[in-house]
Amino acid sequence: MDTAELRALVENITARPGHMSAMGTRVIAVEPGHVHLAVDRRPDLLQFSGHFHGGVIAALADHAAGGAVTTALPAGRIAVTIDLHVNFLAPANGAVLNAKARAVQAGSTIGVAQVDLTTSVDGTEQMCAVALATLRVVEIKSAVKSGS
Amino acid sequence: MDTAELRALVENITARPGHMSAMGTRVIAVEPGHVHLAVDRRPDLLQFSGHFHGGVIAALADHAAGGAVTTALPAGRIAVTIDLHVNFLAPANGAVLNAKARAVQAGSTIGVAQVDLTTSVDGTEQMCAVALATLRVVEIKSAVKSGS
């Protein structure tokens, strides 16, 4: 698949009814092995101190990691997260939360992605978390079997 | 604090406007060092295959871990997650997602919690994920500084 097709694939999966579209996830950029997603600040995405909630950060990291590894795979294969590790570095208290994932492994059965999470505060992008995800590579049909 | 006060503390934090209350998080049980939370299946909490999304599982694990460590601390102190590791074991495709956290460390500066995540399928509770969270222990005022 070329880059336009990869972007269409990530946008299609992101726009499906479910948690990622309900969070208002936007696809900012897609290159083979690289996915950049963003969500805008919204009261239902924050924790009690007014920062993006750790679960929202984890959700965005997870989805970006899946996109980064999937876009590095041959067509017809998709990566699903089997474990996720997130280090929260600073309060994510900006207007936008960004996740930039890159595939560091995209093998026949296992993928790994690193994710940098940033938030924009007064026009400056700040790191708020880093994540590592391990994914399993499967046929796209078996992963999406109950999708619409 | 006695157990009733601890439960009130966890319910109070969970009910505040934000991501956990927006997810419909329910507090099932609270004992010192142990917190059991649940969320009900809802379309905006699922991934594209119809299972609870990994981000929702991570959010619930994170919040339960914070509750478990906080309820094991002296009054006036609260635990905030600094890193979270989640292993996804099986699709979380039941009607309810449960997170049962227990504090395995609740020191003066660091806490650690283990979390079992289960989902009920046809009346049987199944493990769908396990998590480990590392938390930092802070004065309750500094953690809730921008809360209402």
Next chain:
Amino acid sequence: MDTAELRALVENITARPGHMSAMGTRVIAVEPGHVHLAVDRRPDLLQFSGHFHGGVIAALADHAAGGAVTTALPAGRIAVTIDLHVNFLAPANGAVLNAKARAVQAGSTIGVAQVDLTTSVDGTEQMCAVALATLRVVEIKSAVKSGS
């Protein structure tokens, strides 16, 4: 394989020339899905404060996790660690370091193990670390291809 054969398999792998035998790793108990290993305190296994080094704890957790998942698999298959998460809870300053691993998943391609690490101080066993490992399940020949 019966339990005696599983124990022989774990002992055989542990005794091979390499890091685990050089550390003096002893196999304490093996049941399907459960492996208990131990190492004795020795100057070259400690960090600068005189406790077991985090790398020794990680090595023992890794090997115990591999044993726990492998002994839960059909014969001819072995589990190799693809990622390892260790939480260090307390200084491991006893005479013996123990790792007790149990398989929480042993599928056709992926396994997961939880590991409790303890150390004996004045006759009392204390938790010093907890770990979660994710493993890939492979044919035993491909894993041991360069073994003797």
Next chain:
Amino acid sequence: MDTAELRALVENITARPGHMSAMGTRVIAVEPGHVHLAVDRRPDLLQFSGHFHGGVIAALADHAAGGAVTTALPAGRIAVTIDLHVNFLAPANGAVLNAKARAVQAGSTIGVAQVDLTTSVDGTEQMCAVALATLRVVEIKSAVKSGS
């Protein structure tokens, strides 16, 4: 401390009797917030397939992470690992194992480091693992209380 003093600090800690010196750990480079360590292939550091053992990779990542965060702290403070996450990407089957750590957080109580692990195969350096470590920042005296 200037860079020469930071290097002397890391070399001093690495050379103390214990696991890191027993592994033959060499300090390659030290800059504030950055530490590069290496170990040479040796039979007692390998697993049964002849690659560097996961525990050796974890030990080197742990020590490099501690160095990277410590060299980013004010003098008199040291970082001790509280949790470590390692993703094994490829067999570490070269002549040398390298760990290059950089501090991504070095606060008053918590530090975080990312570590790239590589191995040289036929003159080409290959990624074999990536790691994330979370550390606690303490006074140097309390960390080294039982050191010589």
